[in-house]
Amino acid sequence: xxxxxxxxxxxxxxxxIVYLYKASEVSHLGFTFLAGSKFxxxxxxxxxxFLEHCVFKGTEKRKAIQVLSRLDDVGGELNAFTAKEEIxxxxxxxxxxxxxxxxxxxxxxxRSSFPELELNKEKEVILDELNSYLDxxxxxxxxxxxxxxxxxxxxxxxxxxxxxxxxxxxxDDLVAYVKMYFTADNLVVSYVGNYPKLKLLALxxxxxxxxxxxxxxxxxxxxxxxxxxxxRTKEANNQSHAVIGGIAPSYLHNDRRGMGLLINxxxxxxxxxxxxxxxxxxxxxxxxxxxxxxxxSDTGFWGVYLATDPKNMDKALSLAKKEIHRLCDxxxxxxxxxxxxxxxxxxxxxxxxxNLGLMLGLGKSLLAFNQIDTIKDIHAGIDRITSxxxxxxxxxxxxxxxxxxxxxxxxxxxx
Numbered sequence: 013x014x015x016x017x018x019x020x021x022x023x024x025x026x027x028x029i030v031y032l033y034k035a036s037e038v039s040h041l042g043f044t045f046l047a048g049s050k051f052x053x054x055x056x057x058x059x060x061x062f063l064e065h066c067v068f069k070g071t072e073k074r075k076a077i078q079v080l081s082r083l084d085d086v087g088g089e090l091n092a093f094t095a096k097e098e099i100x101x102x103x104x105x106x107x108x109x110x111x112x113x114x115x116x117x118x119x120x121x122x123r124s125s126f127p128e129l130e131l132n133k134e135k136e137v138i139l140d141e142l143n144s145y146l147d148x149x150x151x152x153x154x155x156x157x158x159x160x161x162x163x164x165x166x167x168x169x170x171x172x173x174x175x176x177x178x179x180x181x182x183x184d185d186l187v188a189y190v191k192m193y194f195t196a197d198n199l200v201v202s203y204v205g206n207y208p209k210l211k212l213l214a215l216x217x218x219x220x221x222x223x224x225x226x227x228x229x230x231x232x233x234x235x236x237x238x239x240x241x242x243x244r245t246k247e248a249n250n251q252s253h254a255v256i257g258g259i260a261p262s263y264l265h266n267d268r269r270g271m272g273l274l275i276n277x278x279x280x281x282x283x284x285x286x287x288x289x290x291x292x293x294x295x296x297x298x299x300x301x302x303x304x305x306x307x308x309s310d311t312g313f314w315g316v317y318l319a320t321d322p323k324n325m326d327k328a329l330s331l332a333k334k335e336i337h338r339l340c341d342x343x344x345x346x347x348x349x350x351x352x353x354x355x356x357x358x359x360x361x362x363x364x365x366x367n368l369g370l371m372l373g374l375g376k377s378l379l380a381f382n383q384i385d386t387i388k389d390i391h392a393g394i395d396r397i398t399s400x401x402x403x404x405x406x407x408x409x410x411x412x413x414x415x416x417x418x419x420x421x422x423x424x425x426x427x
Contacts, residue, residue, distance in 0.1 A: 026196040030374045039205025040371040042102035047193035049171045050096045058173015061094040067120040069130035118219035126183045149248045157255040196223045202375030234310045247420035252325040254419045257315030263307035270405045279303025286335045297324040339406040343399040
């Protein structure tokens with residue numbers, strides 16, 4: 013059977029489209045803008061996330077309840093998220109309501125009215141979201157780690173903003189951010205479903221014809237001043253939490269696939285990752301232990317997360333560092349490397365099993381790379397990774413003098 017690959021198009025004003033046919037009754041559509049929190053200025057911390065909330069609060073032709081009900085009334089779903097580099101507005105719906113979904117996403121993206129009364133209510137919602145996050149050390153530790161890792165840089169800012177910044181946002185701030193970043197050159201539309209592609213493109217052309225081509229934007233400054241750190245603070249309640257990690261390659265760097273494979277071996281989702289086998293299975297020191305790698309256009313970071321009883325934290329950290337250093341000292345054998353590659357391919361396949369996740373991933377890929385790699389290309393890239401290459405990558409990014417550490421100890425000593 014011939015593999016079905018996504019198709020890429022461009023509208024007359026340059027908006028990029030990625031289309032993937034799937035024989036499913038449910039379709040998924042996303043508008044992904046290169047407009048995340050990374051691009052905020054000092055006085056705008058949290059503005060991208062606030063904007064994501066506020067586009068649902070009414071448009072030039074719809075009140076908030078009409079926005080929220082437009083797809084829900086027919087069993088569809090409307091949602092959004094903000095990341096460091098993207099704001100994504102997306103919808104899931106049955107095929108017969110494709111035109112309705114396109115019209116709604118275009119409306120909230122380009123013609124939101126941002127009524128003052130609704131903005132004030134949404135500020136209270138986000139302040140409550142901030143309080144909820146502050147009550148969860150397992151979430152807060154990652155944001156604090158990034159804040160230290162990317163100190164004095166927008167990548168280190170909390171996507172939610174601060175209580176002070178959220179309270180200070182105005183309608184004019186939102187209008188200016190939309191004008192600056194919601195433009196044709198900053199937008200990718202991704203679709204997964206079985207609506208005919210030519211009809212879909214015609215609907216998108218009509219809905220997005222008036223998107224401005226581009227705009228004048230502040231120059232973004234890249235990360236240049238990473239300084240490793242080691243910090244312990246009393247922030248947790250019952251368990252101790254820790255993140256150790258450091259700077260990693262960007263998604264445009266040649267090391268990105270090798271880094272992804274190394275992180276998967278170290279502490280990926282598999283039950284046989286090195287961290288899980290050592291810290292959880294062999295020593296029984298922690299329930300939660302994993303490793304992750306997050307990449308951006310100009311940098312990235314890796315991290316190992318641990319949550320354990322306070323008395324076990326130092327031992328668990330020592331074991332984690334031992335596994336990290338082992339990747340620097342000893343290369344994978346031929347058999348280990350083969351297994352690691354097959355495991356990574358399998359995890360990628362599982363990640364594409366969800367059509368919603370696939371739609372979101374395609375949008376981000378086209379936005380980042382301006383192309384979509386085929387499964388064959390991705391597998392070929394993984395197959396080209398050598399044991400020596402992994403050793404070099406490990407020693408480049410896992411060197412002890414480059415590793416940072418943040419520990420949340422319990423506020424009260426264990427009884």
